Amino acid sequence: MLRALPLRCWWRAGCRAARGRESSPPTSAGSSSSSSSSRPWGAQGASCSFFTSPPRAKAKKRPGSWRPQPGVVQEIEEEDADLEDDEYADLEEDEEALWAQHPATALPLGGQNIFLVHPNVKWGATKQHLTTAELQLAEAVTLVKSLPDWTVADQVILSTKTPNSKLIFGKGNFQALTEKIRGSPGITAVFLNVEVLSATSVREMEDAWGVKVFDRYTVALNIFRCNARTQEAKLQIALAEIPLLRSMLKNELADLDQQGGGSSRYTMGSGETYTEVQHRLLKEKEQKIKRALAKIKRNRYLLQTLRRKRELPAISVMGYTNCGKTTLIKALTGDEGLQPRDQLFATLDITAHAGLLPSRMTVLYIDTIGFLSQLPHNLIESFSATLQDVARSDLIIHVRDISHPETVNQKASVLSVLNSLCLPRQLLDSIVEVHNKVDLVGGYQPTEPCVFPISALHGYGLEELKQELETRLLTVTDKQIKTLRINLSGPQLSWLYKEATVEDVSVLPEDGAADVKVIISSSAYGRYKKLFPHW
Numbered sequence: 001m002l003r004a005l006p007l008r009c010w011w012r013a014g015c016r017a018a019r020g021r022e023s024s025p026p027t028s029a030g031s032s033s034s035s036s037s038s039r040p041w042g043a044q045g046a047s048c049s050f051f052t053s054p055p056r057a058k059a060k061k062r063p064g065s066w067r068p069q070p071g072v073v074q075e076i077e078e079e080d081a082d083l084e085d086d087e088y089a090d091l092e093e094d095e096e097a098l099w100a101q102h103p104a105t106a107l108p109l110g111g112q113n114i115f116l117v118h119p120n121v122k123w124g125a126t127k128q129h130l131t132t133a134e135l136q137l138a139e140a141v142t143l144v145k146s147l148p149d150w151t152v153a154d155q156v157i158l159s160t161k162t163p164n165s166k167l168i169f170g171k172g173n174f175q176a177l178t179e180k181i182r183g184s185p186g187i188t189a190v191f192l193n194v195e196v197l198s199a200t201s202v203r204e205m206e207d208a209w210g211v212k213v214f215d216r217y218t219v220a221l222n223i224f225r226c227n228a229r230t231q232e233a234k235l236q237i238a239l240a241e242i243p244l245l246r247s248m249l250k251n252e253l254a255d256l257d258q259q260g261g262g263s264s265r266y267t268m269g270s271g272e273t274y275t276e277v278q279h280r281l282l283k284e285k286e287q288k289i290k291r292a293l294a295k296i297k298r299n300r301y302l303l304q305t306l307r308r309k310r311e312l313p314a315i316s317v318m319g320y321t322n323c324g325k326t327t328l329i330k331a332l333t334g335d336e337g338l339q340p341r342d343q344l345f346a347t348l349d350i351t352a353h354a355g356l357l358p359s360r361m362t363v364l365y366i367d368t369i370g371f372l373s374q375l376p377h378n379l380i381e382s383f384s385a386t387l388q389d390v391a392r393s394d395l396i397i398h399v400r401d402i403s404h405p406e407t408v409n410q411k412a413s414v415l416s417v418l419n420s421l422c423l424p425r426q427l428l429d430s431i432v433e434v435h436n437k438v439d440l441v442g443g444y445q446p447t448e449p450c451v452f453p454i455s456a457l458h459g460y461g462l463e464e465l466k467q468e469l470e471t472r473l474l475t476v477t478d479k480q481i482k483t484l485r486i487n488l489s490g491p492q493l494s495w496l497y498k499e500a501t502v503e504d505v506s507v508l509p510e511d512g513a514a515d516v517k518v519i520i521s522s523s524a525y526g527r528y529k530k531l532f533p534h535w
């Protein structure tokens with residue numbers, strides 16, 4: 001078995017939310033709403049009988065400071081030596097300074113008892129055509145359940161004709177929703193299943209409902225945070241949090257002004273108003289994170305360097321979250337260190353793992369972050385630095401969970417994000433599509449041409465896949481596999497070691513010769529034939 005080639009340092013414990021729980025204990029599920037309701041309410045709007053509970057007293061305003069609980073800087077466990085010791089120390093210092101200055105996290109800490117609301121757009125440009133409201137709701141439930149101590153207390157699909165308005169729903173449905181939420185005391189937060197909510201929307205909804213309101217961006221980011229293990233992943237999440245902190249700041253300043261002003265008062269001695277100070281601190285935090293990320297990027301043991309040294313072709317394994325990317329790489333490499341998990345966003349770091357193709361060609365499989373539909377572009381952007389490694393690979397495998405009811409929609413999402421990553425055209429044109437989890441679909445027969453049905457978990461279809469990967473790699477890298485007979489007393493062998501990848505040498509002692517199996521580029525082979533015409 002070939003060992004994984006570690007590209008990162010790893011953090012001991014990754015979940016800031018778990019730490020946050022120490023200072024903010026998980027909220028227990030309310031008695032009346034601790035289990036998911038199977039009642040088919042929703043879509044009927046205001047006429048629905050579940051909306052008839054009396055409203056609660058107006059919720060308290062959010063606390064005065066927009067900075068939440070202090071975070072704890074985690075220790076680094078060095079499993080690889082990508083960075084020098086002093087560089088680690090620098091980064092730790094940077095990070096410590098970051099949290100000391102802004103110990104904030106905009107993300108919700110601790111457990112939550114969620115009321116899940118899916119706005120169903122019946123028509124218009126924002127209507128989703130490849131999926132159904134029920135399937136989108138089911139995915140939102142999975143997102144909630146991916147977070148430790150988060151439960152779905154109740155869920156509803158509610159139709160809207162005004163998805164782009166401030167309150168998402170029309171007056172009647174919003175009022176009915178308010179009554180329902182206020183009549184469910186066990187609920188600690190509402191997850192509104194939209195891509196991203198504006199600061200004003202969040203503020204108005206929180207005031208109306210008396211509980212926190214989260215969008216898809218916040219929930220997905222929180223999952224990322226819980227699964228982040230490396231310095232780079234943590235910093236990328238911190239960067240993706242900045243828009244949330246900006247929204248919180250905006251609401252905080254508006255609250256301050258409502259309570260009699262203050263945001264435009266000058267802070268003593270600084271010549272800056274309170275608003276200006278807060279914006280500056282946030283900007284500084286953002287710049288520090290960006291600098292720290294750039295430093296990691298510079299110092300990181302880049303795939304490019306690794307590959308140049310070893311001349312290894314690389315295959316990026318991509319796909320929707322939980323489709324089986326890590327399981328496939330584990331099956332193709334036998335790398336026991338890989339830990340596939342039935343969890344969204346289990347993998348947050350790009351790691352490379354070496355495996356062998358049928359002709360014993362060594363290849364690096366690159367495990368990547370899974371995709372999710374309707375995730376705001378700027379969140380993807382904070383991970384795009386990591387995804388840049390993908391651009392340097394020779395081939396992409398697109399893994400699909402063919403047993404998933406949303407598989408067609410998932411494919412569309414993945415291809416749309418891949419296309420937005422500015423990857424080389426040749427790479428996009430040679431994607432190998434793999435249909436995984438066929439063991440869960442009795443008698444599965446793909447309808448699309450040139451796809452590979454496999455079960456990564458049970459090892460089905462892997463030999464055919466490896467054969468195809470080898471053929472494609474040879475084509476895209478313009479290489480060929482040759483067995484060349486060489487004279488052992490001549491310079492051919494050392495030439496081949498320098499100019500090609502020598503896979504195997506079988507010595508023929510009585511002839512003073514050897515059969516050498518090489519992977520060689522067409523141009524190098526041309527030169528070889530010119531240099532050694534008689535061999």
Ligand SMILES: Nc1nc2c(ncn2[C@@H]2O[C@H](COP(=O)(O)OP(=O)(O)OP(=O)(O)O)[C@@H](O)[C@H]2O)c(=O)[nH]1
Nearest residue numbers: 322323324325326327340341345346347370456457
């Ligand atoms: N039945 C079945 N389950 C599979 C197969 N491949 C993967 N799984 C399961 O699917 C779940 C997700 O697998 P992972 O390999 O972690 O998926 P991933 O795409 O790496 O997920 P993320 O890193 O979270 O994006 C795990 O529970 C796997 O055991 C398969 O061929 N058949």
Ligand SMILES: [Mg+2]
Nearest residue numbers: 325326346347
């Ligand atoms: Mg994974």
